[in-house]
Amino acid sequence: MKQLTLATVLTNPVSNGAQSQRKPSPPAYLDTRVTKSQRENKRTRSQRARERLRTKEHLTRLAVGLGEVELAHKIERCHSRLSVLTCGRHIARIIPNFTCEFRLCPDCGRRRSRKLQSKYLPAMRAFMLHNKVTPVHLVLTQTHRKENRKQSAKRIKDAFKRLHRNSFWNEYFKGGTWSLEFTKDKNGLHHTHLHIIGFRRKFFDIELLRGEWLTATGDSHVLHLKPIVDIAAGLREVVKYVSKPLDIRRFGADDLKEFLGLKNMRMFGTFGEFRDFCKDFEPSDNEGAAVGELESLARDLVEGCACPQCSEPLFDLRMSGKELPQFYEQAESSPPGKVGTSWN
Ligand SMILES: [Zn+2]
Numbered sequence: 039m040k041q042l043t044l045a046t047v048l049t050n051p052v053s054n055g056a057q058s059q060r061k062p063s064p065p066a067y068l069d070t071r072v073t074k075s076q077r078e079n080k081r082t083r084s085q086r087a088r089e090r091l092r093t094k095e096h097l098t099r100l101a102v103g104l105g106e107v108e109l110a111h112k113i114e115r116c117h118s119r120l121s122v123l124t125c126g127r128h129i130a131r132i133i134p135n136f137t138c139e140f141r142l143c144p145d146c147g148r149r150r151s152r153k154l155q156s157k158y159l160p161a162m163r164a165f166m167l168h169n170k171v172t173p174v175h176l177v178l179t180q181t182h183r184k185e186n187r188k189q190s191a192k193r194i195k196d197a198f199k200r201l202h203r204n205s206f207w208n209e210y211f212k213g214g215t216w217s218l219e220f221t222k223d224k225n226g227l228h229h230t231h232l233h234i235i236g237f238r239r240k241f242f243d244i245e246l247l248r249g250e251w252l253t254a255t256g257d258s259h260v261l262h263l264k265p266i267v268d269i270a271a272g273l274r275e276v277v278k279y280v281s282k283p284l285d286i287r288r289f290g291a292d293d294l295k296e297f298l299g300l301k302n303m304r305m306f307g308t309f310g311e312f313r314d315f316c317k318d319f320e321p322s323d324n325e326g327a328a329v330g331e332l333e334s335l336a337r338d339l340v341e342g343c344a345c346p347q348c349s350e351p352l353f354d355l356r357m358s359g360k361e362l363p364q365f366y367e368q369a370e371s372s373p374p375g376k377v378g379t380s381w382n
Pocket residue numbers: 113116117137138139140143144145146147
């Protein structure tokens with residue numbers, strides 16, 4: 039049973055044609071960015087791997103242009119050599135030679151996002167169970183002003199602090215997580231949003247919340263709220279913004295420069311009673327297994343183990359990061375056990 043879960047996530051369910059992919063729940067409340075992420079989900083693993091390579095090349099060029107040679111070198115080295123544990127068709131685990139940990143690096147972003155998920159999901163599940171609260175996804179927005187990314191982020195975070203200090207908020211919410219999302223419009227204005235997973239104590243009138251948000255911001259009452267049916271999917275959605283701040287391929291040198299200035303800015307955090315809960319929370323074996331299954335099961339796999347998806351023996355394949363998209367491509371279109379040999 040566990041193996042099935044692992045397998046489902048580790049390999050792309052779209053391997054036999056993008057059309058068959060099961061759709062994420064429809065974005066009843068949001069705008070084009072959600073549509074865009076859905077489009078991203080529809081792409082195959084090879085397409086996404088290729089996209090990551092292009093993004094990194096773009097970042098490297100920008101870094102060189104800014105004279106940030108060391109950063110450029112680090113991004114270039116990151117995931118440039120891979121040790122891939124595979125049955126030839128499915129990938130159980132990828133171990134990179136080096137990780138740059140740069141916030142905009144798409145490879146490191148994926149890892150960061152997985153780490154956040156395995157850290158917070160067990161706590162969220164336990165918190166919900168102990169407190170009988172239901173999770174909602176709340177998106178708080180603010181008006182657009184001529185300001186830099188740092189100012190824009192500070193403004194919305196300060197407004198949120200005011201909101202969660204007031205009695206209305208505390209009556210209805212028992213805590214949760216927040217994450218920042220940055221986008222930029224055609225006129226170069228920053229759109230900074232806060233994505234909140236809020237643990238709701240009881241129902242409330244959304245208009246009241248709009249009023250409270252208007253009081254907190256001084257000029258914006260725009261927010262979106264939807265219930266979270268599956269907490270794992272809800273968390274995945276909000277950490278996505280942390281791991282992938284915006285469309286980096288449209289980044290110019292100025293954007294990168296500005297981002298380098300944000301080095302220590304927090305993009306994700308917890309608040310309220312959930313925050314205290316996380317401090318003391320130790321997942322039990324069951325809770326840990328329910329969530330950390332991905333990471334821990336994959337970590338236990340070694341050469342010779344059975345592939346979690348097809349039970350063929352796993353073997354270690356060395357390749358360069360640039361070869362990964364092609365490998366995915368072959369794997370996506372091959373019958374079981376037929377890919378590996380040509381890569382040795
Ligand atoms: Zn990296």
